[in-house]
Amino acid sequence: MSPEPEPLVALVGNPNTGKSTLFNALTGLRQRVGNYPGVTVARKSGQCDLGPAGRVELVDLPGLYSLAAASPDEQVVVDALTGRISGDRRPDAVLLVVDATNLLRNLFLASQVAELGVPMAVVLNQADVAREQGLRIDVGLLSRRLGGVPVVLASAWKGEGVSEVRRAIAQALADRRLAVRATWPAPVAAALDEVTAALRSDLGVEPTAAEAQRTLFDAAGSTAVRFGWTGPRRDLVLRSARDKVRRGGYNPFAAEPLAHYAHLRVLLEGVVEEGGAARSASAAVDRLLLHRLLGPVLFAAIMLGLFASVFWLAKFPMGWIQDGVDLLRGYIAPKFAATPMLQSLVADGVISGVGAFLSFLPQILILFLFVGILEDSGYMARAAFIMDRLFSWCGLSGKSFVPLLSGFACAIPGLLSTRTIEDPKARLATAFAVPFMSCSARFPVYALMCSAFIGPVYGSGWESAAMVGMHCVGLLFAVPVAFILTRFVLRVRPQPFVLELPRYQLPKPRDVLWRMWQNAAEFVSKAGTVIFAITVIVWALSYFPRDPAVADRARTAEPSLTGEALERRVQAAYVEQSWMGRFGKAVQPVFDPCGFDWKITVGVLASFPAREVIVSTLGVTYSLGEGAEADSGQLRTAMQSARWQEGPRAGSPIFSLAAVLALMVFFALCSQCGATVATLAQETGGWKWAFASFATMTVLAWLAATGVYQAVIRFAPPA
Amino acid sequence: MNVEAVIVSACVGAAFGWLVRRWIAAARRRRDGSCAGGCGCADKVGKGR
Ligand SMILES: Nc1nc2c(ncn2[C@@H]2O[C@H](COP(=O)(O)OP(=O)(O)O)[C@@H](O)[C@H]2O)c(=O)[nH]1
Numbered sequence: 001m002s003p004e005p006e007p008l009v010a011l012v013g014n015p016n017t018g019k020s021t022l023f024n025a026l027t028g029l030r031q032r033v034g035n036y037p038g039v040t041v042a043r044k045s046g047q048c049d050l051g052p053a054g055r056v057e058l059v060d061l062p063g064l065y066s067l068a069a070a071s072p073d074e075q076v077v078v079d080a081l082t083g084r085i086s087g088d089r090r091p092d093a094v095l096l097v098v099d100a101t102n103l104l105r106n107l108f109l110a111s112q113v114a115e116l117g118v119p120m121a122v123v124l125n126q127a128d129v130a131r132e133q134g135l136r137i138d139v140g141l142l143s144r145r146l147g148g149v150p151v152v153l154a155s156a157w158k159g160e161g162v163s164e165v166r167r168a169i170a171q172a173l174a175d176r177r178l179a180v181r182a183t184w185p186a187p188v189a190a191a192l193d194e195v196t197a198a199l200r201s202d203l204g205v206e207p208t209a210a211e212a213q214r215t216l217f218d219a220a221g222s223t224a225v226r227f228g229w230t231g232p233r234r235d236l237v238l239r240s241a242r243d244k245v246r247r248g249g250y251n252p253f254a255a256e257p258l259a260h261y262a263h264l265r266v267l268l269e270g271v272v273e274e275g276g277a278a279r280s281a282s283a284a285v286d287r288l289l290l291h292r293l294l295g296p297v298l299f300a301a302i303m304l305g306l307f308a309s310v311f312w313l314a315k316f317p318m319g320w321i322q323d324g325v326d327l328l329r330g331y332i333a334p335k336f337a338a339t340p341m342l343q344s345l346v347a348d349g350v351i352s353g354v355g356a357f358l359s360f361l362p363q364i365l366i367l368f369l370f371v372g373i374l375e376d377s378g379y380m381a382r383a384a385f386i387m388d389r390l391f392s393w394c395g396l397s398g399k400s401f402v403p404l405l406s407g408f409a410c411a412i413p414g415l416l417s418t419r420t421i422e423d424p425k426a427r428l429a430t431a432f433a434v435p436f437m438s439c440s441a442r443f444p445v446y447a448l449m450c451s452a453f454i455g456p457v458y459g460s461g462w463e464s465a466a467m468v469g470m471h472c473v474g475l476l477f478a479v480p481v482a483f484i485l486t487r488f489v490l491r492v493r494p495q496p497f498v499l500e501l502p503r504y505q506l507p508k509p510r511d512v513l514w515r516m517w518q519n520a521a522e523f524v525s526k527a528g529t530v531i532f533a534i535t536v537i538v539w540a541l542s543y544f545p546r547d548p549a550v551a552d553r554a555r556t557a558e559p560s561l562t563g564e565a566l567e568r569r570v571q572a573a574y575v576e577q578s579w580m581g582r583f584g585k586a587v588q589p590v591f592d593p594c595g596f597d598w599k600i601t602v603g604v605l606a607s608f609p610a611r612e613v614i615v616s617t618l619g620v621t622y623s624l625g626e627g628a629e630a631d632s633g634q635l636r637t638a639m640q641s642a643r644w645q646e647g648p649r650a651g652s653p654i655f656s657l658a659a660v661l662a663l664m665v666f667f668a669l670c671s672q673c674g675a676t677v678a679t680l681a682q683e684t685g686g687w688k689w690a691f692a693s694f695a696t697m698t699v700l701a702w703l704a705a706t707g708v709y710q711a712v713i714r715f716a717p718p719a
Numbered sequence: 720m721n722v723e724a725v726i727v728s729a730c731v732g733a734a735f736g737w738l739v740r741r742w743i744a745a746a747r748r749r750r751d752g753s754c755a756g757g758c759g760c761a762d763k764v765g766k767g768r
Pocket of ligand 1: 013014015016017018019020021022063125126127128129154155156157158
């Protein structure tokens with residue numbers, strides 16, 4: 001044992017930045033591989049010769065994106081850097097390895113590590129790639145902005161700059177400079193003080209700033225557990241601290257990245273200069289695609305083409321699925337002939353309901369294939385740019401368009417990404433607008449209506465046009481709503497914003513297919529879980545009560561009917577007097593001005609928890625009306641032949657053009673998603689705004705659907 | 720009560736119970752600041768970009 005141990009330097013960086021390559025270049029063959037106590041994470045260390053400055057021990061920590069400790073790997077890094085691993089010293093310096101081609105994302109970790117208060121040196125690795133891409137990085141400026149911490153460019157793979165890295169390590173150890181830290185907004189700083197004080201008084205430990213931050217910011221709470229800080233007292237302290245953050249207008253789980261990125265944006269201002277051929281090619285394409293007039297037109301054309309091809313390509317596989325569902329139903333139903341109630345549950349409920357929903361799987365697959373290609377190629381970021389230019393006058397800041405755009409897939413990630421907006425008022429206005437975006441759960445509803453009523457009557461051109469139109473309806477309503485909200489209710493100050501446009505690239509098949517697969521898997525698992533469960537309940541509500549007197553009355557009412565027609569009449573009479581039927585009929589007058597009959601009304605009401613439920617609900621109610629022995633459960637044909645039974649519209653089709661358009665507009669605007677409303681309440685810190693959003697959207701949906709219905713029946717020629 | 724009615728009510732009861740349990744779990748996840756769908760999109764919001 002030497003009296004004076006060699007200084008310990010830890011290598012930290014995102015995965016795939018070339019950390020291991022650099023480690024090998026620095027240590028050569030003097031390496032040891034062991035294990036961290038208690039976990040299966042390898043501990044790689046080695047000796048590094050710094051020349052005249054002597055030797056240091058270098059330890060290669062696992063690659064990670066953030067110190068938010070979720071996995072054992074990440075926990076090891078936090079523990080190693082704070083010196084809380086038994087038998088290990090606290091590092092004397094950190095060598096941060098960064099991908100030079102992606103400074104903003106990589107330096108996020110640097111900004112977190114700076115909180116540890118350990119001397120630091122930064123290596124911008126993969127300098128060769130950066131050079132190829134035409135990036136010029138002002139290393140001196142970055143070093144000054146970081147507070148004089150040594151920064152060097154290197155290419156570990158080519159062996160360039162390795163001796164500069166050695167000098168940087170020596171300098172970090174000699175100067176012991178700390179990197180400049182992000183500034184915390186006042187409410188966050190106060191909450192951090194509260195956590196620090198509680199850790200000190202409860203446990204008698206003196207936490208570092210980084211440890212207090214990890215305790216406050218990480219929902220998983222592994223850092224608190226590491227301290228042995230558990231139980232109700234901890235929960236109380238953390239809840240009070242997080243409430244403090246929330247009351248200050250920040251989301252407690254987003255305040256950290258927000259502060260770091262704000263810090264880094266200032267830090268990196270003017271550090272990286274782009275140039276080169278790839279950039280000029282991208283710029284040339286952008287002159288066309290982002291043209292003031294041509295840009296939006298091309299965008300609309302691309303969307304139109306996208307939906308047209310989705311319909312065209314999905315037609316056949318969709319038919320196969322429907323035939324398969326029929327086959328299954330025809331095979332299974334007779335097996336339950338002895339038990340009609342169970343037979344109806346299986347055939348009319350589960351098979352018809354879930355089958356109707358599943359038949360849209362091909363469309364979902366193809367839709368996300370195209371969306372993936374557009375996104376991966378870099379076009380979607382341009383779409384946000386075009387939207388920004390078209391709609392910034394309405395008071396939504398440029399930053400709102402990323403949440404709005406993700407709202408087209410699902411409102412919930414859209415709402416969560418509003419956390420990146422600093423101004424609480426602008427964030428609220430954006431969160432209010434996000435649920436108007438046409439999320440993918442609306443897609444099966446539009447697809448059902450378009451493929452059953454618009455396509456067969458007006459042709460596939462109008463089918464796609466209706467689809468694009470429906471995706472615009474939400475946006476058209478969101479804009480004035482946001483305008484009123486930002487201008488008159490919240491009085492948001494407009495904020496300047498620069499959207500970073502990624503360079504165009506060929507989509508990577510692996511990424512695109514992965515995204516398509518994930519969405520398909522989610523769709524199928526939804527069919528097998530939520531849709532399945534709700535379908536069973538909707539079936540029960542539409543099946544019971546079963547009073548034999550109803551059947552007798554139906555038989556005596558129409559003595560001329562026999563055989564199948566009579567059976568169908570009896571089944572229809574049962575559904576009408578079921579709980580669902582009675583409820584639907586009681587509420588139907590509300591939706592009468594929109595042209596909805598009681599079955600649609602039932603579908604609308606049942607789909608308030610989740611809008612796509614209407615597809616399976618219509619599947620169940622129409623199938624029940626036909627009786628379980630009917631050879632086809634196909635929803636489309638049943639809906640096409642549905643007629644009004646009574647009232648002034650008796651005899652005319654229920655699903656007229658007017659009613660179909662009204663129904664789609666209703667679904668475009670209505671707030672039919674329990675998860676979205678709950679998330680809105682969570683993100684805005686109370687039910688007030690969630691309720692306001694729900695009420696606004698529902699009223700708007702009703703007004704718009706009524707307007708469309710009344711206008712079309714007056715002014716459009718009957719089909 | 721016959722067997723058929725018992726099976727059907729068990730199915731409906733199970734579906735209802737499962738949905739309620741799911742909603743409670745989702746509410747808990749939301750309180751932790753993550754996505755109720757459990758897809759982890761909340762974490763990506765902070766880290767990616
Ligand atoms: N072009 C280039 N590639 C590099 C450089 N450093 C590492 N790589 C490559 O990047 C990949 C990841 O490197 P690795 O050291 O395993 O990264 P780690 O995950 O950070 O340990 C490997 O394929 C390396 O060959 C570099 O400076 N330039």
